[in-house]
Amino acid sequence: MSEQNPSTELSGYYAWTQTLQGVYYGPGSVSTALPKLLDTLGASKALVVTGNSLYTKTDVVKKVEGILREQNRYAATFYNIGEHSPISGIRAGADEFKKSGADIIVSVGGGSPIDASKAIIYFLHEQLGGEFLRQIAIPTTLSAAENSVGAGYTDEAGQKTAVSSPHLAPSGVILDAELTLATPERLWLSTGIRALDHAVENLYRPFVIPPLKYLCYGAIVDLFKYLPQSKADPNDIHARQKLQVAAWMSLWPREGQYSALGLSHALGHRLGATYGIPHGITSCLTLAPTVNLKAKVASEEDKQWLSGTLHQLKQTPTGSLEGDVVKFSSLINELVNNLGLKTSLDRYDVPREDLPTIAERALGGRNENHGDVVAFLEALYSSP
Missing domain, CATH: 3.40.50.1970 (Rossmann fold)
Structure with a gap:
């Protein structure tokens, strides 16, 4: 079994979490x-x-x-x-x-x-x-x-x-x-983007087995559909229940740990507690640019999984894996904007001089994409 990404290997192991009844x-x-x-x-x-x-x-x-x-x-x-x-x-x-x-x-x-x-x-x-x-x-x-x-x-x-x-x-x-129903709208919708972050990053994290990736495809489809419906009618119980099940599908319970965090989650952990940014909002900031970066740096297999989201969302493919991944990134960004969740790092007083350290910690000391990550963090400010 490949050490890098065994997602398509025809052998593996899955078990439900030990505790869940x-x-x-x-x-x-x-x-x-x-x-x-x-x-x-x-x-x-x-x-x-x-x-x-x-x-x-x-x-x-x-x-x-x-x-x-x-x-x-x-x-x-x-x-x-x-x-x-x-x-x-x-x-x-x-x-x-x-x-x-x-x-x-x-x-x-x-x-x-x-x-x-x-x-x-x-x-x-x-x-x-x-x-x-x-x-x-x-x-x-x-x-x-x-x-x-x-x-x-x-x-x-x-x-x-x-x-x-x-x-x-x-x-x-x-x-x-x-x-x-009592959950504040911004918290509800932004944690929906957090669930989307789970589902998307599970498409390229290693050691996530194929059945779970297809659950994540289902989660992505429902999150794209029902988050706007929930915003349009906050009292729509059907949409809210669909979203709860989608969040469940985005991070399906399994024994042991998933592989190392995806980059968007890792950046969210570095930004959230230190600068007081809610978890859902960190995903609104980092998920779309992380996916955009994947068009450049991801493996062919990971690009294929990400490209597959366009078929799931009934979107026309671009003709290349890289183009499909970039298009998916733009769809995420559009969803965030349409939900009224667009924000910036300066709103939370994140110092620009901290960006290299944030990137380094999120990458776990791996420096091959450090410059790219710093560059897209720079782009998350509302003014140059």
């Missing part, structure tokens, strides 16, 4: 799915982990708490998880879990509370030993953090870091579109 989806599904998952997992008391805005400004968390109370399975709610999951909130959440008498976490919200819950579980296991605790994830954005075995968080120095274990993936997931 079920995914329930559909509008209104939380009221029946949550008790079923708690029964399946043999859980008695749940700590709800969420963010301050979702807790104080919506009734979403109250609805989840109410279901748990009806089941006599509510322990407490911890709502001090900030954007990019700061380590201080994770430590406080671990302390709250120990005090509450809970035996499971129910996370509610976007990628930050879901990843923070994974990190809480990781650090509690380090402290207490024994079996890993479990999480039921109820996402209200399209970031798809519920499908991975890793937990990204922000350390004391403000840098993005991560922990990973096959035991950290949620044991249950509930995709209930009704719970997303």
Whole structure:
């Protein structure tokens, strides 16, 4: 098997994440799915982990708490998880879990509370030993953090870091579109671009098996279709449920880790926590130019997978792989603009002098495309 990209090899391995016991989806599904998952997992008391805005400004968390109370399975709610999951909130959440008498976490919200819950579980296991605790994830954005075995968080120095274990993936997931109605439009749509980022980068990351790539094609089609519909009618539950399933397809749960991050994700990690840019917005900035760069530097196989998106999107091919990849990049850029998500690095006060370091860290010390990456980051400012 090739060490570089075995995607087309006719041998390989796939397994579901070790922990996942079920995914329930559909509008209104939380009221029946949550008790079923708690029964399946043999859980008695749940700590709800969420963010301050979702807790104080919506009734979403109250609805989840109410279901748990009806089941006599509510322990407490911890709502001090900030954007990019700061380590201080994770430590406080671990302390709250120990005090509450809970035996499971129910996370509610976007990628930050879901990843923070994974990190809480990781650090509690380090402290207490024994079996890993479990999480039921109820996402209200399209970031798809519920499908991975890793937990990204922000350390004391403000840098993005991560922990990973096959035991950290949620044991249950509930995709209930009704719970997303309170999600702010910009957060909802930009995390949709984050899901698109997952799907697109899985087309050229090594060690992503062909069936998952075709799931990603399906995710790309639905994200291009239903994100504009959701913007046009924010109360369209059908479109929202389609988008939740598309986000699921964009990062299908699997045992172990995916290969190293794609460039757009790696840049997002370098930009997000350090400069306070939301994850969805980093994808709005970096995905289209990353795909454009792939037309120049990607392998023929990776270009073929990217070129295939035009057929999936019913777009006329250009006659060359490189031209097709550039056209796909322009379609991503057009989608971002039409969703009202176009932004710039200067809006977030990213110093130009930091760009070489950002590029170097995103490339993991590989310098072959360093100049190209710095150049496209330079182009992400609103003025010369």
